[in-house]
Amino acid sequence: MSVKGAMKVDFYRHDLGPAQASDVAAVLASPFLTTGRVCREVEDQLREYFSIPHAVLCNSWTNGALAALLALGIGPGDEVIVPAQTFIATANVVTLAGANPVFADVDPETLLMRPADAAKRITSRTRAIMPVHLYGQMADMVGFQQLAATAGGGAKIWLIEDAAHCFEGMREGYLPGQKGDAAIFSFYATKNVTCGEGGAIVLHDADFHKKVLEARLHGMSALAVDRFAAGRYNHWDMMRLGTKANLPDLLAALLPGQIKTIKARLPRRAEIAARYRDAFADGPLRMPKQLAGQVSAEHIFPVAVADPAQRDVALTAVNVAGIGVTVNYRAVPDTTFYKTHSPMALEANPVSVAWGRSTFTLPLFPSLNRVEQDYVIETVKRQVYPILD
């Protein structure tokens, strides 16, 4: 649905092209299309970029996170604390592993889960906390480190960072994964680094790494490339229950070039986000507070109306003008499934629920040009501001 003669602005456009085609062609010319040399190359890049000893590529954030939970033996009877304001996948992997996601509310200004929010949800069954680096800003991992170290009463509480859309983030000098036990990234179609579908885990502990490698591939003790190493068949065993989370080289081939140039591409995102922040600074829309002393990955640009009843009117007005919009995110306890699964969570997380009912997201990607962004800003001011008066 769009107004005749209106400009069209996509919600997102990737900027991969012919340069990547030859990288994919090189994989096509090799005997195995799945996990192999290219994945190892990307894992080396990730270990170096984050200065973390181990990296494991996955076919999505979701499957990588599930493999990590299986590797840790987190399942029935266990609890994992997740923010109520995040993408549903953060909670779903806990549920899929058979454990219980326990929702914590978030800071009303940044929308990030704080250590103090998570601390209220700790019980004797808490096995892990999954802070989310939301919209590009990092959660307070030093605070979470202190909480995990003191709250378990001697039992280990694992810190698994949902860094799905925060590859470039930095907070007080540290990067995703550096303070937690692991950080998990997504290379889904709209993320800052993408191969259509994909993900990665960076982690510190050698034993955890070995178990994640097994849990990533059915629980098998060797990858296909290793089973045929040196031209001979090598037997494998099944060590634990695993899933199928390995990334094929065919997709991984899209990643090395993007990771090499990641820092050069961030300023364009930051420039677009800063222009939006300037343009809307004195208007009626709320925007997540930007923390000092941090680098945001500027993944998406959410805004919120004051009254949830006006959200869909505002969103539709932008949409009808030909601009792609989404909602990031309806609070997880505000979905039909979790209303049944965790019936107490809706009332227990009012900040997340209110934000999720009031927010919508504007286009933000490096090739969004001036004319397009001006059109978005003008449309919001002309079509949305009057609704909010």
Ligand SMILES: *Cc1c(COP(=O)(O)O)cnc(C)c1O
């Ligand atoms: C995109 C995203 C995920 C899921 O990533 P997939 O690779 O699609 O599984 C999880 N958490 C957050 C915060 C995300 O933005």
